[in-house]
Amino acid sequence: MTALHLEFDVAGNNFVSAGSASDEVKKTLKMLGVDAQFVRKVAIAMYEGEINMVIHAGGGKAAVDIYPDKIVIVLADHGPGIPDIELAMRDGYSTAPDAIRDLGFGAGMGLPNMKKYTDSMDIQSTVGKGTTVTMTVNFAA
Amino acid sequence: MDKSLHTVTLDRDKCKGCIACMKRCPTEAIRVRNGKAKVYYDRCIGCGECVRMCPHQAKLPAYDPLESIYKYKYRIAVPAPSLFGQFNNLDDVDLVLNALLELGFDDVFEVARGAELISEETRNLMRDGKLKKPIISSACPAVLELIMMRYHSLLSHVIDLVSPADVALRLAREKAESEGVPPEDIGVFFISPCPAKVYALKTGMGLDKPAADGVLSIGELYFKLLPVMSQLKDKPLKKLSKTGILGVRWAASGGESLGIYQNRYLAADGMENINNVLKAMEDGTLNYIDFVELGACPSGCVGGVLNVENPFVARVRIRALRDKLPPVANKLTDEKKDRSFYHWEVTPEAQDVYRLDSDLSVAIEKMQRIEAIYKTLPHLDCGGCGAPSCRAFAEDVARGETTLDMCSRR
Structure with missing residues (x-):
């Protein structure tokens, strides 16, 4: 069968609408009857990813494919790229500007949390071109 | 129990089939079919938003009429604290409680007393440190139902305590029994600010069986209390109130949170706001908060649709009672109850009302x-x-x- 495919534009530098794509995905997963523990993992991982695109990349696109056994989320942006992915993955490492930190974001837990709450995560990034993060959450304990 | 009889019903003659209630229903439980508003009751959380919005007064909140108390020989009124916010210049809550006796009740037992006990048990549980944070209050039944329907992953955050009204109803009944009243003669009646509590108390949400013998409306009683209260005004009053301000303040948003004696709490009211808080909790962004108090109605219980007074005015009046009441008047040690008395007997379960298919x-x-x-x-x-x-x-x-x-x- 074909997957349920959803696409969202994530607006840059707009904290008011940030999280609306992950909200829609949460709502869809609940209607599909996906178990609450997986909905929560997706919610946390996708929200963090969406916020990252807003803070660092001036927005981007989210493409989501839902299968009977898993969800695949692809977050693609045309932002500055990540020079050192290993460093960016460390707990607490952040390049968020002070203005963003003052809003309570930028604690350096975004990427680590995305990895923690997904079953696989792949980051492809080219400095100056952009970043594509692909996350998968399996619907099985 | 049939939800349609205990949340809201429709006056079909008054309903024009406009879309006011349908557009505002927070759970999308209403459709307009054949020119009339139809509620899908499996999705109804009893919040009363449709009652509030209907321009034609076609939405009728369900409750038991005052006459229904006469089925019982010994009748106890158990008023929600929001009742005290309805009256102008109320110096003494005993004026309201004495007037309830004049209306046909044999005794009164304030819900605020139950609230003070629940506050203390909440503090005990928070001190034990075994609860999943942020802890969500279980006090608003509309919120509880919303979580059961829409936020399954947050159900485990809801504190497993019965409502203050249930505590008060059961203690009221026990008091009468201990005074020698035959159990079958006793009727305990909750006086409710909202249809969600009518439904929750009548069905006994969280309990093996309902604690209330009936649930009355603050709005209906208000108009019967007013003339009696003016008659009683200059007469000596019986000392009936046994609550402190801590319990009474549960009537307004933030009041319950004051009772946990800690600062990292969040209190939100109104359906849109509480949905936003619950979504943020799902996203894991509120993990630094200890306690979350959510009320479906604007300003909390004083905003319930069975009240008469504007919630903001009622709120001022509740606050003004601070000078008239002791800080706290009820302690767990006074009641000598096992802790289980304050905890759910039945755990509310997730409901799959939005699910498209089981496969x-x-x-x-x-x-x-x-x-x-x-x-x-x-x-x-x-x-x-x-x-x-x-x-x-x-x-x-x-x-x-x-x-x-x-x-x-x-």
């Missing part, structure tokens, strides 16, 4: 059909089709509950 593959196919239908719609959310939004209409079509030709704007 995930089939559900995905249905969702694809919904997406395909949605793309052909005008995205005006005009409500003309009888559904609150184009998306809800697409869902209804896919579920076979309506047909595409109901949309006149395609």
